[in-house]
Amino acid sequence: MTAVAPTAKDFKSDQEIRWCPGCGDYAILKQMQKVMADLKAERHNTVFVSGIGCSSRFPYYMNTYGFHTIHGRGPAVATGLKVARPELDVWLITGDGDGLSIGAGHLVHTMRRNVDINILLFNNRIYGLTKGQYSPTSEVGKKTKSTPMGSLDTPINPLQVALASEAAFVGRCIDVDGKHQQEMLKRAAAFRGTAFLEIYQDCNVYNHMAWEYATDRKIKAENIVVIEHGQPLIFGAERNKGIHLDGLKPRIVELGNGVGVDDLLVHDETDATLAYLLTQLRYPDFPEPVGVFHAVERPCYEKAVAEQIAAAREKKGEGDLKALIHGGDTWIVE
Amino acid sequence: MTAVAPTAKDFKSDQEIRWCPGCGDYAILKQMQKVMADLKAERHNTVFVSGIGCSSRFPYYMNTYGFHTIHGRGPAVATGLKVARPELDVWLITGDGDGLSIGAGHLVHTMRRNVDINILLFNNRIYGLTKGQYSPTSEVGKKTKSTPMGSLDTPINPLQVALASEAAFVGRCIDVDGKHQQEMLKRAAAFRGTAFLEIYQDCNVYNHMAWEYATDRKIKAENIVVIEHGQPLIFGAERNKGIHLDGLKPRIVELGNGVGVDDLLVHDETDATLAYLLTQLRYPDFPEPVGVFHAVERPCYEKAVAEQIAAAREKKGEGDLKALIHGGDTWIVE
Amino acid sequence: MPAATPKPTESVTSATVRFAGDSGDGMQLAGTQFTHTSAIFGNDVSTLPDFPAEIRAPAGTLAGVSGFQINFSSRDIHTPGDRVDALIAMNPAALKSNLADLVEGGILIINVDEFTEANLKRAKWDHNPLEGDTLHAYRVYEVPITRHTMEAVKPTGLGAKEASRCKNFYALGMVFWLYDRPLDTTLGWIDKKFSRREEIAEANTLALRAGYSFGDTAEMFSVQYAVTRATLPAGTYRNVTGNQALAMGLVAAARLSDRPLFYGSYPITPASDILHELSSYKHFDVRTFQAEDEIAAVCSAIGAGFGGALAATGSSGPGIALKQEAIGLGVMTELPLLIIDVQRAGPSTGMPTKPEQTDLWQVLLGRNGECPLPVVAAQSPGDCFRTAIEAARVAMQYMTPVVILSDGFLANSSEPWKIPDVDGLEKIEIRHAVENNNPDGNFLPYLRNERGSRPWALPGTPGLEHRIGGLSKDDRTGNVSYDPLNHEKMIHLRAGKVANVADSVGPQPVFGEPHGKLLVISWGGTYGPVRTAVADAVDAGKSVGHLHLRWLNPLPSDLTEVLDSFERVLICEMNSGQLQLLIRGRYCLDAAGLHKVQGRPFTVAEVAERMDAMLEGQA
Amino acid sequence: MPAATPKPTESVTSATVRFAGDSGDGMQLAGTQFTHTSAIFGNDVSTLPDFPAEIRAPAGTLAGVSGFQINFSSRDIHTPGDRVDALIAMNPAALKSNLADLVEGGILIINVDEFTEANLKRAKWDHNPLEGDTLHAYRVYEVPITRHTMEAVKPTGLGAKEASRCKNFYALGMVFWLYDRPLDTTLGWIDKKFSRREEIAEANTLALRAGYSFGDTAEMFSVQYAVTRATLPAGTYRNVTGNQALAMGLVAAARLSDRPLFYGSYPITPASDILHELSSYKHFDVRTFQAEDEIAAVCSAIGAGFGGALAATGSSGPGIALKQEAIGLGVMTELPLLIIDVQRAGPSTGMPTKPEQTDLWQVLLGRNGECPLPVVAAQSPGDCFRTAIEAARVAMQYMTPVVILSDGFLANSSEPWKIPDVDGLEKIEIRHAVENNNPDGNFLPYLRNERGSRPWALPGTPGLEHRIGGLSKDDRTGNVSYDPLNHEKMIHLRAGKVANVADSVGPQPVFGEPHGKLLVISWGGTYGPVRTAVADAVDAGKSVGHLHLRWLNPLPSDLTEVLDSFERVLICEMNSGQLQLLIRGRYCLDAAGLHKVQGRPFTVAEVAERMDAMLEGQA
Numbered sequence A, B: 001m002t003a004v005a006p007t008a009k010d011f012k013s014d015q016e017i018r019w020c021p022g023c024g025d026y027a028i029l030k031q032m033q034k035v036m037a038d039l040k041a042e043r044h045n046t047v048f049v050s051g052i053g054c055s056s057r058f059p060y061y062m063n064t065y066g067f068h069t070i071h072g073r074g075p076a077v078a079t080g081l082k083v084a085r086p087e088l089d090v091w092l093i094t095g096d097g098d099g100l101s102i103g104a105g106h107l108v109h110t111m112r113r114n115v116d117i118n119i120l121l122f123n124n125r126i127y128g129l130t131k132g133q134y135s136p137t138s139e140v141g142k143k144t145k146s147t148p149m150g151s152l153d154t155p156i157n158p159l160q161v162a163l164a165s166e167a168a169f170v171g172r173c174i175d176v177d178g179k180h181q182q183e184m185l186k187r188a189a190a191f192r193g194t195a196f197l198e199i200y201q202d203c204n205v206y207n208h209m210a211w212e213y214a215t216d217r218k219i220k221a222e223n224i225v226v227i228e229h230g231q232p233l234i235f236g237a238e239r240n241k242g243i244h245l246d247g248l249k250p251r252i253v254e255l256g257n258g259v260g261v262d263d264l265l266v267h268d269e270t271d272a273t274l275a276y277l278l279t280q281l282r283y284p285d286f287p288e289p290v291g292v293f294h295a296v297e298r299p300c301y302e303k304a305v306a307e308q309i310a311a312a313r314e315k316k317g318e319g320d321l322k323a324l325i326h327g328g329d330t331w332i333v334e
Numbered sequence C, D: 001m002p003a004a005t006p007k008p009t010e011s012v013t014s015a016t017v018r019f020a021g022d023s024g025d026g027m028q029l030a031g032t033q034f035t036h037t038s039a040i041f042g043n044d045v046s047t048l049p050d051f052p053a054e055i056r057a058p059a060g061t062l063a064g065v066s067g068f069q070i071n072f073s074s075r076d077i078h079t080p081g082d083r084v085d086a087l088i089a090m091n092p093a094a095l096k097s098n099l100a101d102l103v104e105g106g107i108l109i110i111n112v113d114e115f116t117e118a119n120l121k122r123a124k125w126d127h128n129p130l131e132g133d134t135l136h137a138y139r140v141y142e143v144p145i146t147r148h149t150m151e152a153v154k155p156t157g158l159g160a161k162e163a164s165r166c167k168n169f170y171a172l173g174m175v176f177w178l179y180d181r182p183l184d185t186t187l188g189w190i191d192k193k194f195s196r197r198e199e200i201a202e203a204n205t206l207a208l209r210a211g212y213s214f215g216d217t218a219e220m221f222s223v224q225y226a227v228t229r230a231t232l233p234a235g236t237y238r239n240v241t242g243n244q245a246l247a248m249g250l251v252a253a254a255r256l257s258d259r260p261l262f263y264g265s266y267p268i269t270p271a272s273d274i275l276h277e278l279s280s281y282k283h284f285d286v287r288t289f290q291a292e293d294e295i296a297a298v299c300s301a302i303g304a305g306f307g308g309a310l311a312a313t314g315s316s317g318p319g320i321a322l323k324q325e326a327i328g329l330g331v332m333t334e335l336p337l338l339i340i341d342v343q344r345a346g347p348s349t350g351m352p353t354k355p356e357q358t359d360l361w362q363v364l365l366g367r368n369g370e371c372p373l374p375v376v377a378a379q380s381p382g383d384c385f386r387t388a389i390e391a392a393r394v395a396m397q398y399m400t401p402v403v404i405l406s407d408g409f410l411a412n413s414s415e416p417w418k419i420p421d422v423d424g425l426e427k428i429e430i431r432h433a434v435e436n437n438n439p440d441g442n443f444l445p446y447l448r449n450e451r452g453s454r455p456w457a458l459p460g461t462p463g464l465e466h467r468i469g470g471l472s473k474d475d476r477t478g479n480v481s482y483d484p485l486n487h488e489k490m491i492h493l494r495a496g497k498v499a500n501v502a503d504s505v506g507p508q509p510v511f512g513e514p515h516g517k518l519l520v521i522s523w524g525g526t527y528g529p530v531r532t533a534v535a536d537a538v539d540a541g542k543s544v545g546h547l548h549l550r551w552l553n554p555l556p557s558d559l560t561e562v563l564d565s566f567e568r569v570l571i572c573e574m575n576s577g578q579l580q581l582l583i584r585g586r587y588c589l590d591a592a593g594l595h596k597v598q599g600r601p602f603t604v605a606e607v608a609e610r611m612d613a614m615l616e617g618q619a
């Protein structure tokens, strides 16, 4: 509408933000508003859908259309919206509880359908809104209000779930790494199909520092490896370490002493097995990859729906209500 | 109870079987009754739990304890039962719709918890009981009652979902291959932790021959590869073909002409990446593996629950109700 | 064969025929053909198909019996008939499970060929009913249907299996003769249906004609029955099941409102056919979505409604239970949404293929919080069409989820339906918000109009950006609010809006006596037997009226006066008294109830008996 | 400091104090300490905590205000007080959102240090209320609480941030002085709590004493109030919240029935604390299971119940909606199961932290099919204990799911609870089936006893192997059955069994007049204000009785007689009339309703006003 290019401020709603001071959600909100402006997104054609959780309050703070739905069901609402209105730009905000606990089934099915929406999963490894119970991504032995002696369930790896759900785009980034996050948001925005992005997010109150190893300036370079298509996996403060593949087993190697860049694993976004392998690199044994793990274009669900409708019209002609209700055997009473 | 060893017949209930003639479910039921007898299972300590679907009628036909629950929720009922009664032998019967559509979330969480139950997913790639709609495992383009122009959703691979759910035991077998199926059922029975077994099952009425390539005597040897721990992947009617790995890419090779068994991929049940890779071998590009894809022992949920209870008792003593309700500040009114 | 001797013809106003056999015997097809022929012939017709819960129960067992009942008449009828005048039993199991419904002295045609030891055992007969006096109360005709059929179709050279498949047409031919019906409709259908397999067409034709001739020539039947044409309103008619009519009604509503139709559903008996039907209407811009479960189904519809589609979701009892939390979101966000509940026997999984009316409480009262929404129930298969349109109109004009109640009986049974004039159907006027309604600031998504309804502002509209959700919302702005008085106010505003729907619904006419001794109230599928029973009573000069409630919420605004016009009130329901409790509670009225929770509809006699007892002051 | 001058003491029977400040200000702690002291001192006490929906709303904002109200008395009390006699406002936001509840002429203690420009703006004050006449109706005490606290704790050397954290103890000290309470309970608590951080213990002690001294010595307060001991029944008391009491009740029921307790739940406000509490009772063989969602939670409990555990699941409105389909399975399979619904304001997500009673319909009537189950509601925080035991007894003895209703208010507020004598609690006798009950064949899992209850035969028992499920089942054998009359019979048998629970529940005594002009009915958390209002009315000689219904299903068998003993009936509920509809419908009685749906409890005055209007024939 406005001829002037939008600024991040244009994407701020008038609602008071109700996250705890220091919550990682603030950083993500800020990057999103910036990215929206950079992409010259149209506010009226953009919709943020969410479930329930601290993270799911996100839509209230974006000056676009928004729908704060119910716990875990955001993917289904977003799917219906996108199928009804393919031209809208639909973003889904969810949390590790919302998306992977109560909403796991919906997430799986939305990804396999490849509905063209962008899913951001704010992973703080805790239930924030309900005041600190363990979540599906909490590490084993996590002591929380509901697990005073430690949790027992092996955590889910969101990216593995995405890959198993045939997700066409799978990525990861970190709340406080603004620049990289912006890149990822832009990649997701540009992708046609379901783009699934896990965002490490700090819950300042109930799980502070869960991601310290990946965010603390002093150590993060050792614990994070930025992956890029076609590039070898190099990391470390000195950028002197890399990941090498022994058959199917990844190994950390130091560069030098006969080990060169050519010995390193080179990332390939199109290889699902590689993506799966990369999801298995976990701290503290390995640096954790951030970036786009996997990206392959395949038909979008809502487009295919529209195509079937077009094909049906092509074949049968635009539906004729009269013909429809007069279908089958009829007879006349005079 | 009975001193005499049980026979398959002892595991037949008095209920009339209500599957369509020719349904693959009969074969599975038969193998199960045989396996139960072979394992000298105790009828009274065995419970079959199921959801809803043709397959989920299974418990009615086993002369053990049984619970035919509601659609998709079998895993949760089985979990509660096993946590309450760890000494029982609990089997869960589910279908591709029951387990992977409405019940996908429960399946995922049951597997990550590693509750010691055996899950058999009868995959007929169709909704049988509701008379033939496409299911989460139906191939793209499937024409069914609800998708007259063909389905649009990419199918889910049950084994990939299991692996992404950190399942400790993942296997596959085929309804009509009785011997192999018995082996798999016995492996599952012996495994401590969640054993997930996909069984290719023919729905004779709504999806007959969906697995023809894997069951037809004339061609199945070319389309199926039986995997065994420590063994190379060889297949073919002449057993002259094998799977070779080029980096992360599997390739079919013919044995001979300088290609030997040593060039073939050797199966390793403990390697999750390999398991994932194997799940990606799909007809018609590859022969489809049957056997145990992955098996690693890790702590069982219900055991860990019991251990925490024991530890708490150790530490705090057996709970004292009087002390409990007198906890906190008390005062006396006279 | 002996030459045909002309037989006497007896005239009857109506008759009820039931074809019963194994699921593989083609009874549904025979029934449907008999229905078509009778309808086209000019009778009023009502049918009751009854198929097994199992996909294919073992042949010959009781679980595998499939039946189809047709009531046809020269008068207006509303039910498939209480009892059966003529039963065709294709095997011992069919005889066993259907005999109880045959009237004393009724016609019983039996396919003796199937009465083998093995089949008798499968059907759990402890003796052969053809021997002894089990059947002495009926007019039994033992016909070797299988053998006759095989002989008749021999010329086609079909194999034994395919040949014996034609026996339903042989049976149909016999019954056509018995009720003096023409063969041409079915013959035409056979030709069309099997145009690509001529030998099958030929075989079925031969079997049909052989059955007819057998009736004509055999010594067995001593009389033929004639059911003359009914005087139905003029128009074009077709047979339609409830599920078909509902699907077409949704398509019509989408057309009338110029919205695309979105239908999100998860398969469940007996609602699945709505999904199936709609999925073949893609050329009407119908977007069907088979969701991963019922929760996703309703949520997808909520998303589509937010986007501006005419959004609907359908299921049966257990699935509706799962949808309730999300329906609450629809109520809170005040979005249009149709929820179709094709009721089946419960509780829990219950008897999936059998009808009940036991979901009324669930849909009216079964959500957390104060969560009212309009509820309308279809009264007959054809009525599902207009019900869908009415519900859609209310949903979009009042911005609210609306429940449409049907049941497994309406869903699957068919009746002749007078096809409405498409051009005469009233448009559903929808005006989406396009401009900011607030001169002083941001768009007010919860500013209400004279109906109490909020604007339907669609994403994509510049300047109306707003956020909605399930938290309590501020009046007008829709912002999240925890203000106690605002919360209560919004509860009243939403309830008031639903109450306003009564304005669109109008008063409900009473059939029969406008005041008098007894008012009989029905809703949904109980319409047929109640209307029939009351009509008979009125004909007999009894002081009875019939009020059929289509809208269960809101109730008609003139209901108090109607209730006050009668000495006593009887509410008939296929449940334990769900509407009865509500009417009693709301109007403080000692209404009696007639309840039946057997997974099958009332018979006219059951209603009549209770009415008479009340009229005579015995109940 | 000036020397203390003795101040006059005014005696009052009861008083209501509210501490209000930012979420970071420690108001819940101050309130709890005041409660403890008053309880131990010997008053009857009732409290109402009120915390923000957000975890940590921005400091100083209205969304971030946290409050704690205590009503303490020398008489029997049942509510936390309608209005506040003394309000402590720690910042402008707290003042703004709490002022309306202060009685005219009430005491208002204000922490003036926080009334900065910035804070006034954050609280959306458009002027400084300390200037002008905004507060002229109150007795205002402007105290520099922050500054005084900092000074008082200086000796400990704590940093500014930690020092200022002590200001809740300063405020508490002042209020202790004002109501003439001893400091020792709190001093003891401080020592124990901070035994590892002595400087904090020291600081809090100093702040507390400083606040007390300020009251004592400052010129400001002219009078001290005394609320003397109440005459409570003799015994040992403790404070308990509803959620605590419910958790302990479940543990007790498990002990009394000698079953392990299984609790399957998914976190949701305000029910989560039950899960938290129970998860710390592992040494009682309590097995808590945080499920992936509410459906899994209830299903896990059903599985555990099948296995022989005392199985429970808990949630709030939206979660209960999700559980309904599975609860139907529990009803059909007739397994013991406790379903706890801690009600909150709806519909949809509503106001999660606020109480309502709007789930009554949902739990009674909100399932597919005919699906009745017993429902009991706790009436006060302490009553949750016995309610849990009672419900467990019914569930196991009648083999049925039972709903326990609580609400967000009962769940979080506390009252002094007379600790029952553990040895005096009646055992719950459970006899599992161990032998085949059918001499003629297989075990009959649906053979009923005199209560109408089926046997609880556990997997693991040799010879009793059987299969259950959600399909309609044959009487006695439990096999799948589609027989229409059997289906109806089973519906009646299950309903009859639930009705039989009335035998265990017994008649419900009426408080006040046994017959007369007006009967006031309450249920659940409305007990407190209604009992208080009726007690006052009876004291004033009015012809009023109070019937509190603990069991909502079945209703007491003597209810008809009770209702008939009064000219008029008034039903008070925090909803739009849910019980009212049921009582009216069931008893055909024109009962009036008092409704409040604001996410907060009735005040005594609201009840009294309506009672008086009815007594005077004006309503």
Ligand SMILES: Cc1ncc(C[n+]2csc(CCOP(=O)(O)OP(=O)(O)O)c2C)c(N)n1
Residues within 6 Å of the ligand: A052, A053, A054, A055, A056, A070, A071, A094, A095, A096, A097, A098, A099, A122, A124, A126, A127, A128, A129, A130, A135, A203, D266, D267, D268, D269, D294, D318, D319, D322
């Ligand atoms: C049906 C239902 N069940 C439970 C809840 C309570 N609930 C709200 S948010 C939440 C979990 C939040 O965790 P997560 O998705 O990780 O979001 P976060 O708050 O950590 O951002 C739960 C259990 C609810 N609102 N609705």
Ligand SMILES: Cc1ncc(C[n+]2csc(CCOP(=O)(O)OP(=O)(O)O)c2C)c(N)n1
Residues within 6 Å of the ligand: B052, B053, B054, B055, B056, B070, B071, B094, B095, B096, B097, B098, B099, B122, B124, B126, B127, B128, B129, B130, B135, B203, C266, C267, C268, C269, C294, C318, C319, C322
């Ligand atoms: C809540 C609920 N939704 C839907 C149904 C209907 N339903 C029963 S079984 C089934 C799917 C069966 O498919 P699958 O699990 O693959 O089992 P199969 O019949 O193929 O063995 C459906 C949709 C139901 N019973 N309950």
Ligand code: SF4
Residues within 6 Å of the ligand: A018, A019, A020, A022, A023, A024, A025, A054, A055, A124, A128, A129, A202, A203, A204, A205, A206, D055, D056
């Ligand atoms: S609780 Fe945690 S996730 Fe929620 S707003 Fe506070 S810091 Fe953020």
Ligand code: SF4
Residues within 6 Å of the ligand: B018, B019, B020, B022, B023, B024, B025, B054, B055, B124, B128, B129, B202, B203, B204, B205, B206, C055, C056
């Ligand atoms: S419908 Fe298919 S899966 Fe079901 S019983 Fe028949 S053949 Fe088996």
Ligand SMILES: [Mg+2]
Residues within 6 Å of the ligand: A053, A095, A096, A097, A122, A123, A124, A125, A126, A127, A128, A135
């Ligand atoms: Mg989280």
Ligand SMILES: [Mg+2]
Residues within 6 Å of the ligand: B053, B095, B096, B097, B122, B123, B124, B125, B126, B127, B128, B135
């Ligand atoms: Mg299937």
